[in-house]
Amino acid sequence: MRFRLLSYPLVLLAAACVPLGTPITNPNVPVSQQKPAEYYAERTLRYQDYIYDPSVHSVQCYVPTAQVNDIFLPPIVPLTQEQPVTLEFDVLGEQAPRLTAKLVHCDLSWTPSQLIDTQFLDQINEFTLTNYQTSVNTKVPYYHYTLQVPRVKLSGNYLLVVQNQAGAPLLSRRMLVYENQVIAQLQPGILAGGLDARYAYQQLNFSINYSAVDLVNPAAEVKVVLRQNYRWDNAHYNLTPTFVRDAERVLQYQYINYENAFPGLSEYRYFDMRSLQAGGLGVARLLRQGTPTQVELVPEATRNGLAYNQYVDANGQRVFQNREYGNGAYNADYAEVTFNLQAPRPALGPVYVFGALSDWQLKDEFRLTYDSVRAAYTGHALLKQGYYNYDYAVAPARAGVAPDEIFFEGTHQETENQYDLLVYYRPPGVRTDLLIAYQRLDLNQR
Structure with missing residues (x-):
């Protein structure tokens, strides 16, 4: 799939994974005053795409490309690695912490392999993140970090881990290196x-x-x-x-x-928040007076049972951008986004906003609350300026089962x-x- 955003110059960044937003437990309390969810309480390393610290936002793990349309290439590279994997993310706040990264070689089941570092790396397995820049003219201050992942010597599964000075993980991302033997x-x-x-x-x-x-x-x-x-x-x-x-x-x-x-399923829902001066597609209202800016999306309804509607989407991904000033890496601001999903009756399980913006996980900050008076689900999340794809998913009744996206989205061949x-x-x-x-x-x- 080739996806194009027309009419405006973009600095396009590939994306594979994005946990965003401070958890919202009370929609009447500003995002900045909310307490972190239990999701962030566990600092034990998980061998998956994961965020361990609520100050980390807008993670991108991708392979850069010279082709403008290929903006969402996942972190999968051949063993030659002419274009290595790139990691980018924001740390909210006014101080830049000292961070390091390392690689963990994993087996098929995403458990650490028995290899030692020198068997898959030609250098010391600790990379200091020295490439960072402060946000420019944003209400929500942050530092934007960039890391080009060093080349490896073996194909297989790798977990990229970013740590603070104390050695505690801040984020982890899966990446793949392949060789075409067959x-x-x-x-x-x-x-x-x-x-x-x-x-x-x-x-x-x-x-x-x-x-x-x-x-x-x-x-x-x-x-x-x-x-x-x-x-x-x-x-x-x-x-x-x-x-x-x-x-x-x-x-x-x-x-x-x-x-x-x-x-x-269906083509993904979308909204355009590349500008916080004027509402884009899917945006019903902008409130710019407070900090952060408030963005309310157009009320939506279930699509289950409707005929297939064809349009070009981004398969659940997103791209960060500031329409007025360009360079979404450090010019894009954060906004508190309100989702509205009309539903005559509640679903059989909790409902979440779902997609790359949630790391394809059911995160507390993307959980919606049902209002029986309005007959609608609502929720809030802190998101960086950009263009987003997403859908609505119902939590499964038992662990180990994928979320139910058909309930609200329908499905079409x-x-x-x-x-x-x-x-x-x-x-x-x-x-x-x-x-x-x-x-x-x-x-x-x-």
Whole structure:
């Protein structure tokens, strides 16, 4: 998918992950006076995209590109790493803390591998973040940090961790380094079953050709992960080949019974907050007198049961920008954004604003409160100026299940979504899983 913001010059930054906002427990209390949620109380390192400190906002982890339209490339690079991964984030406040970063090599399951630092790095595994700049003419002061991740020597999963002087983690981000030892092909599939399901879900089939390399017991030892829109929360794991063609040295994965299907959902909702002088698309009202500026979004309704509506979206991502002054890295201000979702009755579980702005997690600061008098959900979050995609998700009844986005958004086979395939293998004698192939597909590309 190629996404373009027209009419205005932009400094475009790729994004993969963004926890934003100070938790809102009482909508009548300003954001700056709210207490941090329990989400931030745990400082034990988690091997996932995570924020450990409420002063950290607007995290971007991406691969820079010279092509203006490719603004949301996730942190996935080939082993050659001509364009290394870049990390950017803000620390709110008027002082710049001294920060360092490190890399942790992880196995397929995102647990630390048995490798020592010198086996995947040519330098000391501690990088001081010296590239930072204070915000310019913003109501909410912050420091903007940038780090270019050093090159590594092995493919696989890596966790990038930023720490304070005391060694406590402030944020962590997953990144991937791959090498194309085998050939992976990803393509749309055909679903069996009723028409309702066929027009609601998207099926992906794929194959792995290992004719150029000797793999030991590939049918059992090759592991794959299939993701939708670069998300980890609803990724498909433990997929086994449906056909093993030993003569051609090919593994085929062709499913017909929804083992590998994703709900197509709808194109993501959006609002344009690149200007705090005049309301953009999706903005109903601006209140500029206070600190921070208050932004109220247009009231919205459920889309479940409606016909598919085609338009170009950003697949749940966002980009930071100040329309008046440019350079969203340090010219963009923060605003308290109010979401309004009309609902005649409450959902069966808690409702959240969901997307890259929430790290694809159900965070307390994005939880909405139901008002039975207004028959609507409302909530607030502190967000940096920019253009945002998002949707509304209902928390699942049990742990380990992806949030229910269909309840308010509906689902359609025609929806444009990006898919990528990760192929892992642990060679004999190697103490970790290598990422031996990577392939992506833009389904229903416009």
